[in-house]
Amino acid sequence: MSRTYTFSPFATHHSPNKMINITFPDGAVREYEKGTTALDIAKSISEGLARKVLAANINGQVWDATRPINDNASIKLLTWNDAEGKATFWHSSAHLMAEAVESLFPGVKFWVGPPVENGFYYDMDLGDRKMTEEDLAKLEKKMNELAKQNNIYTRKEISKKDAIKYFSDKGDEYKLDLLQNLNDGGITFYSQGNFTDLCRGPHIPNTGFIKAIKLTNIAGAYWKGDEKNKMLTRVYGVTFPSQKELDEHLQMLEEAKKRDHRKLGKELGIYTMDDDVGPGLIMWMPNGTVIIEELEKLAKETELDAGYKRVVTPHIAKESMYLTSGHLPYYADSMYPPMEMEGEKYYLKSMNCPHHHKIYAAEPKSYRDLPYRIAEYGTVYRYEQSGELFGLMRVRCLHMNDAHIYCTKEQFNDEFRAVNDMYIKYFKIFGIDKYVMRLSLHSPEKLGVKYVNHPELWKETETMVRNVLIESNIPYVEVQDEAAFYGPKIDVQIFSVIGREFTLATNQVDFSQSRSFKLQYTTQDNKTETPLIIHRAPLGTHERFIGFLLEHYAGNLPVWLSPVQVKILPISDKFLEYAKTVLHKLKKADIRGEIDDRNEKIGKKIRDTELMKVPYMLVIGEKEMSDGKASVRRHGKGDLGAKVVDEFISEVKNEIEQRAGE
Numbered sequence: 001m002s003r004t005y006t007f008s009p010f011a012t013h014h015s016p017n018k019m020i021n022i023t024f025p026d027g028a029v030r031e032y033e034k035g036t037t038a039l040d041i042a043k044s045i046s047e048g049l050a051r052k053v054l055a056a057n058i059n060g061q062v063w064d065a066t067r068p069i070n071d072n073a074s075i076k077l078l079t080w081n082d083a084e085g086k087a088t089f090w091h092s093s094a095h096l097m098a099e100a101v102e103s104l105f106p107g108v109k110f111w112v113g114p115p116v117e118n119g120f121y122y123d124m125d126l127g128d129r130k131m132t133e134e135d136l137a138k139l140e141k142k143m144n145e146l147a148k149q150n151n152i153y154t155r156k157e158i159s160k161k162d163a164i165k166y167f168s169d170k171g172d173e174y175k176l177d178l179l180q181n182l183n184d185g186g187i188t189f190y191s192q193g194n195f196t197d198l199c200r201g202p203h204i205p206n207t208g209f210i211k212a213i214k215l216t217n218i219a220g221a222y223w224k225g226d227e228k229n230k231m232l233t234r235v236y237g238v239t240f241p242s243q244k245e246l247d248e249h250l251q252m253l254e255e256a257k258k259r260d261h262r263k264l265g266k267e268l269g270i271y272t273m274d275d276d277v278g279p280g281l282i283m284w285m286p287n288g289t290v291i292i293e294e295l296e297k298l299a300k301e302t303e304l305d306a307g308y309k310r311v312v313t314p315h316i317a318k319e320s321m322y323l324t325s326g327h328l329p330y331y332a333d334s335m336y337p338p339m340e341m342e343g344e345k346y347y348l349k350s351m352n353c354p355h356h357h358k359i360y361a362a363e364p365k366s367y368r369d370l371p372y373r374i375a376e377y378g379t380v381y382r383y384e385q386s387g388e389l390f391g392l393m394r395v396r397c398l399h400m401n402d403a404h405i406y407c408t409k410e411q412f413n414d415e416f417r418a419v420n421d422m423y424i425k426y427f428k429i430f431g432i433d434k435y436v437m438r439l440s441l442h443s444p445e446k447l448g449v450k451y452v453n454h455p456e457l458w459k460e461t462e463t464m465v466r467n468v469l470i471e472s473n474i475p476y477v478e479v480q481d482e483a484a485f486y487g488p489k490i491d492v493q494i495f496s497v498i499g500r501e502f503t504l505a506t507n508q509v510d511f512s513q514s515r516s517f518k519l520q521y522t523t524q525d526n527k528t529e530t531p532l533i534i535h536r537a538p539l540g541t542h543e544r545f546i547g548f549l550l551e552h553y554a555g556n557l558p559v560w561l562s563p564v565q566v567k568i569l570p571i572s573d574k575f576l577e578y579a580k581t582v583l584h585k586l587k588k589a590d591i592r593g594e595i596d597d598r599n600e601k602i603g604k605k606i607r608d609t610e611l612m613k614v615p616y617m618l619v620i621g622e623k624e625m626s627d628g629k630a631s632v633r634r635h636g637k638g639d640l641g642a643k644v645v646d647e648f649i650s651e652v653k654n655e656i657e658q659r660a661g662e
């Protein structure tokens with residue numbers, strides 16, 4: 001394998017007197033020689049820091065830590081603790097894996113190898129060979145060997161002609177395909193050890209940073225995601241800067257397996273799917289429906305308190321509405337194909353917003369009517385490719401905790417803050433201690449293309465949103481160029497107790513749809529104005545949120561959410577009548593109870609109830625009956641002793657009303 005393109009990243013080609021100013025995140029400015037690197041800068045601070053630096057954010061772009069900086073710049077050093085540092089680490093690991101694959105499977109051709117949520121993958125064409133689980137072990141061994149060589153990731157700018165020649169000689173039509181869409185002048189190769197790849201970068205300084213490696217999965221993936229194309233082999237892996245972190249990660253995965261919502265959903269009778277109904281179409285069984293109704297009750301109470309009104313809208317609408325909203329043609333791919341009736345095309349709704357806008361427009365509005373807040377647990381339909389469907393996480397029919405707030409600019413801050421407070425109120429109820437809000441901003445170069453062309457409104461709303469986050473002391477990160485078409489948005493990521501990340505919901509600002517739908521209000525001095533819209537869905541969709549809750553609680557739902565809250569277990573038929581009077585009392589107190597009247601031994605009844613994770617069991621025998629009591633068992637805690645039934649009921653009722661945690 002050629003190493004002609006390698007050059008030393010440490011070489012500094014600068015004249016000694018040229019100095020540049022480097023601005024640090026805290027605003028401090030220091031002078032460095034032109035051609036210095038992020039790694040040099042880290043070393044100037046401390047050797048310890050230099051050992052941790054994976055890459056650097058230079059003027060908003062992630063760079064190799066070894067790439068010379070020739071002009072004044074602002075810098076943020078990136079380590080394992082930064083998402084971008086981690087992504088660079090994992091992407092560099094994909095290169096390392098590719099090198100190992102090439103040594104085991106000479107002639108392999110590579111497509112792309114990006115970092116993903118938990119690690120990385122590389123798509124490859126192995127010809128008529130097949131990769132097996134045993135190969136993964138061999139590859140891990142090879143990767144460890146190569147990592148220990150501390151091979152440097154070197155960057156090389158290359159002309160399009162030379163790049164094409166390199167991959168033509170290698171016979172890799174996939175890289176040649178990538179090259180077709182690249183412009184001469186911006187093409188780079190990266191090499192480490194015996195492997196050279198066409199890549200934009202960035203990468204970590206050397207392979208020695210990669211201390212622990214696990215290749216996790218082999219899958220098939222159509223080239224470019226198109227099922228008409230060839231099926232490539234996708235190998236997934238994950239790497240860490242220490243063995244300890246890998247061990248913890250594997251343990252977390254083991255725990256996640258036990259908490260898998262698909263497994264728990266079946267065991268606890270929460271939901272089902274059926275071939276005759278179709279893939280990705282969830283049917284909620286009685287136990288799941290109890291959870292849904294409790295969540296909706298919570299949402300309705302909370303929204304009523306916050307001044308929302310409820311609405312109900314149909315599941316379909318005419319094409320013309322989605323042309324107005326811009327869903328057509330831009331989001332046609334994620335919508336179901338249209339139905340034709342009476343010479344018109346109708347679409348299943350993929351969002352509730354347009355229907356809600358029509359409700360706003362149904363009656364003239366004045367400033368007195370604002371803020372106008374309307375809420376609906378709306379059913380929406382999204383077309384997800386069948387390969388993408390996954391349990392409750394990716395489905396084709398969703399029930400969304402949706403609402404839209406129409407307000408004036410002056411009202412925006414208070415409204416937006418109230419929405420954030422609502423998110424946090426919910427997080428407390430569900431014991432979600434860790435969450436991050438990602439503020440997605442527009443990119444000024446893409447105004448009129450990816451974003452509506454209202455530069456001043458973008459600036460204004462982005463500042464308003466940022467200020468609310470700062471004032472409310474909410475942890476957030478900013479990302480460029482990921483806003484919605486019509487305004488800045490906040491993606492809320494929550495973490496389950498075992499540390500897995502879920503994207504729950506978005507909270508979006510919209511200054512555009514009100515214009516498309518000609519939504520207006522009259523101001524105090526009788527002028528016509530356009531309202532701002534806030535789209536919000538703190539509890540996301542039932543599907544994703546219940547999937548999250550099952551993992552988060554490992555199926556041990558808090559009492560208020562439990563389908564059956566109290567199970568009454570008579571020791572024998574003799575106590576059935578008394579059991580029925582206890583059940584009657586539970587019902588009168590709005591507690592969901594059931595009697596296990598099977599002719600089984602009490603030990604078996606207890607075990608079965610434990611398996612269904614019912615929070616409370618009342619064991620009833622001779623002594624309990626004569627004392628007007630019941631022996632209380634708490635799921636996961638065991639025997640709590642005998643209690644007077646009425647006292648037990650008032651305690652449980654209190655626990656339910658408080659929506660106390662597990």
Ligand SMILES: [Zn+2]
Binds near residue numbers: 095201
């Ligand atoms: Zn790369």
Ligand SMILES: [Zn+2]
Binds near residue numbers: 536
């Ligand atoms: Zn909306």
